[in-house]
Amino acid sequence: MGLKTSTLPFTERIADAAKDQFAHASIAKAQDTQYTKRENARAELGHWQDWRKLGQSIRQHVIQYLPDYLEEFSDNVEKRGGHVFFAQTTDEANDFILNVIKQQNGHHVVKSKSMVTAELDIDKKLQALPDVSILETDLAEFILQEDDWDEPSHIVFPAIHKNRDQVQTIFKKLGYDGDNDPEHMARFARKYLRQRFLEADIGITGCNFAIADSGLINLDTNEGNADLADSIPKTQIVVMGMERLVPSMKEAEIMDNLLARSAVGQKLTTYVTFEGQQSAGESDGPEDFYVVILDNNRSKALGTEFQEILQCIRCGACLNVCPVYRQIGGHGYGSLYPGPVGAVLSPILGGYEQFGELPFASSLCAACTETCPVLIPLHNLLIKHREVETDRLKMMHGFTDFQMRVVGKGTSSPFMFKMALRFKHFGLSPWTHQRPVTATNFFEYNGAMITNGPGMVGGWTDVRDLPSPPKHRDDFRVWFKHHKQQGGETK
Amino acid sequence: MKVSIYTTCMMDLMFPQVGKDMVEVLERLGCTVDVPENQICCGQPTFNSGYVEASWPVMHNQIDALSSIDCDYIVCPAGSCTAILKEYPDLLVDDPTDPTGQYMAQAKILSAKVYEFSQFIWRVLGIADCGAELNTIATYHRSCHMTRLLGERETPFWLLENVKNLEVRQLEGIQYCCGFGGTFSVKEHEISELMVTSKVENIEATGAEVLVSCDPGCLMNIGGRFNRLGKPIKIMHIAEVLNHNVDESRIRKVSEVPAPAAAPFP
Numbered sequence: 001m002g003l004k005t006s007t008l009p010f011t012e013r014i015a016d017a018a019k020d021q022f023a024h025a026s027i028a029k030a031q032d033t034q035y036t037k038r039e040n041a042r043a044e045l046g047h048w049q050d051w052r053k054l055g056q057s058i059r060q061h062v063i064q065y066l067p068d069y070l071e072e073f074s075d076n077v078e079k080r081g082g083h084v085f086f087a088q089t090t091d092e093a094n095d096f097i098l099n100v101i102k103q104q105n106g107h108h109v110v111k112s113k114s115m116v117t118a119e120l121d122i123d124k125k126l127q128a129l130p131d132v133s134i135l136e137t138d139l140a141e142f143i144l145q146e147d148d149w150d151e152p153s154h155i156v157f158p159a160i161h162k163n164r165d166q167v168q169t170i171f172k173k174l175g176y177d178g179d180n181d182p183e184h185m186a187r188f189a190r191k192y193l194r195q196r197f198l199e200a201d202i203g204i205t206g207c208n209f210a211i212a213d214s215g216l217i218n219l220d221t222n223e224g225n226a227d228l229a230d231s232i233p234k235t236q237i238v239v240m241g242m243e244r245l246v247p248s249m250k251e252a253e254i255m256d257n258l259l260a261r262s263a264v265g266q267k268l269t270t271y272v273t274f275e276g277q278q279s280a281g282e283s284d285g286p287e288d289f290y291v292v293i294l295d296n297n298r299s300k301a302l303g304t305e306f307q308e309i310l311q312c313i314r315c316g317a318c319l320n321v322c323p324v325y326r327q328i329g330g331h332g333y334g335s336l337y338p339g340p341v342g343a344v345l346s347p348i349l350g351g352y353e354q355f356g357e358l359p360f361a362s363s364l365c366a367a368c369t370e371t372c373p374v375l376i377p378l379h380n381l382l383i384k385h386r387e388v389e390t391d392r393l394k395m396m397h398g399f400t401d402f403q404m405r406v407v408g409k410g411t412s413s414p415f416m417f418k419m420a421l422r423f424k425h426f427g428l429s430p431w432t433h434q435r436p437v438t439a440t441n442f443f444e445y446n447g448a449m450i451t452n453g454p455g456m457v458g459g460w461t462d463v464r465d466l467p468s469p470p471k472h473r474d475d476f477r478v479w480f481k482h483h484k485q486q487g488g489e490t491k
Numbered sequence: 492m493k494v495s496i497y498t499t500c501m502m503d504l505m506f507p508q509v510g511k512d513m514v515e516v517l518e519r520l521g522c523t524v525d526v527p528e529n530q531i532c533c534g535q536p537t538f539n540s541g542y543v544e545a546s547w548p549v550m551h552n553q554i555d556a557l558s559s560i561d562c563d564y565i566v567c568p569a570g571s572c573t574a575i576l577k578e579y580p581d582l583l584v585d586d587p588t589d590p591t592g593q594y595m596a597q598a599k600i601l602s603a604k605v606y607e608f609s610q611f612i613w614r615v616l617g618i619a620d621c622g623a624e625l626n627t628i629a630t631y632h633r634s635c636h637m638t639r640l641l642g643e644r645e646t647p648f649w650l651l652e653n654v655k656n657l658e659v660r661q662l663e664g665i666q667y668c669c670g671f672g673g674t675f676s677v678k679e680h681e682i683s684e685l686m687v688t689s690k691v692e693n694i695e696a697t698g699a700e701v702l703v704s705c706d707p708g709c710l711m712n713i714g715g716r717f718n719r720l721g722k723p724i725k726i727m728h729i730a731e732v733l734n735h736n737v738d739e740s741r742i743r744k745v746s747e748v749p750a751p752a753a754a755p756f757p
Binding site for chain 1 (some may be wrong): 496498500502503504505506507509510511514518523524525526528529531532534536537538539540541542543544545546548549551552556635636639640666667668670671672673674675676677678679680681682683684685686687689710711712714715716717718719720721722723724725726727728731
């Protein structure tokens with residue numbers, strides 16, 4: 001579907017996610033497994049905090065001089081005989097790609113996993129062509145394709161929401177008659193895909209890093225499918241976001257280290273490929289090499305408080321630590337880019353009208369910021385989005401907005417706060433009921449609980465009980481005054 | 492040593508006992524305690540919700556109030572509110588309502604003086620054993636802001652280790668947020684519910700009778716969910732634990748106890 005992966009309203013997506021026990025269990029298990037793998041891989045490297053700073057400085061440098069690096073890269077691609085196309089929009093990118101396929105008389109397209117091509121929704125465009133077949137060759141993307149083009153729910157593990165039984169059912173449609181052992185199913189997929197690779201005439205890949213000083217692209221994969229997609233077909237089309245550059249191989253090596261350890265908890269991915277237009281005397285690689293460099297509103301972040309999000313290397317570590325992602329999964333976000341990075345990036349790429357809820361779908365626990373290998377202050381950027389929506393665009397209206405402004409007044413005026421302290425117990429008494437207390441100690445103010453409070457309190461009491469606030473005479477300030485009058489000493 | 496209590500709005504509004512226990516522990520350990528009168532709130536409810544313009548007056552009031560009493564240290568019963576006061580100088584960089592920089596200058600002083608309660612006891616007072624006793628099985632909930640923004644991962648565990656007769660069991664999934672998140676718990680209560688339910692399950696699985704934390708917000712969230720589900724738990728702020736059945740002869744300095752073990756998930 002492109003950037004937006006669902007037409008359902010946010011609350012319905014959350015409700016759906018809450019119901020999906022399979023997905024919930026799969027995601028939790030994957031997060032926990034990745035936790036150990038990732039932390040071990042980082043510890044093994046040593047000096048992890050210094051590596052992060054190095055990664056950050058490389059990425060910040062590239063973003064700062066982005067026009068220069070884009071020019072250097074495209075010059076070098078062309079010097080090797082390749083072609084570069086700068087696409088402002090997804091439509092421009094799609095038109096260009098479809099045109100190349102037509103010109104090259106391509107009929108069998110094989111794709112390796114790429115978030116940017118998903119952003120283009122190129123699969124759907126290719127499906128519409130009568131004489132062109134399209135095959136996703138990344139195992140997870142292949143599973144999604146065969147499940148009637150289910151939407152990906154993670155930027156590194158697109159089928160994280162599916163378990164092995166579901167995959168077995170999907171593969172049965174393709175003639176698989178084995179058990180649910182991942183190894184057996186992978187072998188089946190490998191055999192199935194291999195035949196199609198040999199027939200392919202167009203390969204579409206993403207790009208982990210584009211090397212500016214050589215015009216090569218760097219791909220990191222574990223399945224080797226990207227290498228087949230770039231070496232077997234005569235024509236390769238690379239699609240990349242405009243920010244995915246590094247100055248040279250030296251920096252690529254550092255970024256690959258950060259990426260593999262953060263994304264999959266490995267020292268390096270099984271295949272680390274640097275490739276481009278086939279040169280004279282080389283035996284493989286594409287004879288026709290095209291690079292599509294997509295903006296799609298990325299440039300809107302340049303020079304703004306959101307510029308740091310362009311440092312992102314799409315490792316997905318922030319998704320893997322996120323407690324909200326753990327609960328609602330990728331589909332809950334309704335964006336191709338879910339999780340903390342998605343909540344920051346989606347409103348920039350797709351606008352606040354479509355993705356304005358996402359920056360609020362975070363408890364600001366900062367697990368994302370803590371894990372990010374290139375030090376993007378993700379939770380702070382979420383607050384920045386909220387500020388834009390609230391203060392600048394005035395998108396907040398109604399009762400909640402009014403209440404938040406009351407909270408602002410109440411927490412800045414000592415007089416009003418003293419009034420609140422004085423009347424809090426009495427003021428909430430219409431909503432206070434006697435109720436059995438099972439959570440003791442904090443909740444023993446006469447056993448009275450607020451169970452369906454007014455206004456914002458209602459959001460709280462939809463989920464949990466609220467103890468009735470203490471009477472003013474029991475307040476800490478009152479006690480302290482008395483305590484001080486008595487000499488103020490504790491023995 | 493002169494200590495100002497940074498009460499936090501939540502303690503003032505909901506949990507007076509935490510303040511009382513905190514004052515008693517600090518006085519017992521030799522501090523002279525005072526409470527700046529006009530303080531209210533750190534500003535997180537509005538700031539974190541995107542109401543940034545409305546938050547500057549909240550922060551200014553807090554800065555004025557906490558600067559109104561001369562003190563050596565400011566001690567707070569909430570890791571989250573401590574962390575945000577430490578961040579004030581970073582936030583006020585964007586404050587257009589402080590043209591002379593007077594609030595920024597005060598914020599830098601306050602930020603250097605503020606400590607969360609447990610870290611103040613261990614790291615500033617150098618006390619490892621407050622002389623407390625609590626005969627029960629507990630588990631500790633680590634708050635996200637105290638851990639990640641304030642960077643304090645250890646002192647609550649170290650202090651609890653020295654409470655007599657207390658067994659602390661490790662909490663599975665300790666690194667995951669309980670779903671409080673301030674206004675998040677209200678605005679996004681559907682998601683918050685899933686998070687806090689999962690936290691309740693993990694706490695139950697430890698078999699602990701008492702849940703301890705250094706953040707009243709998390710405790711109110713988790714405790715409120717326990718109560719809604721009708722499940723038993725005793726909720727204790729760490730100040731209440733450290734002020735329980737105290738025998739002053741048991742008070743020990745950090746230098747007098749064996750070096751503590753590493754905290755989980757460093």
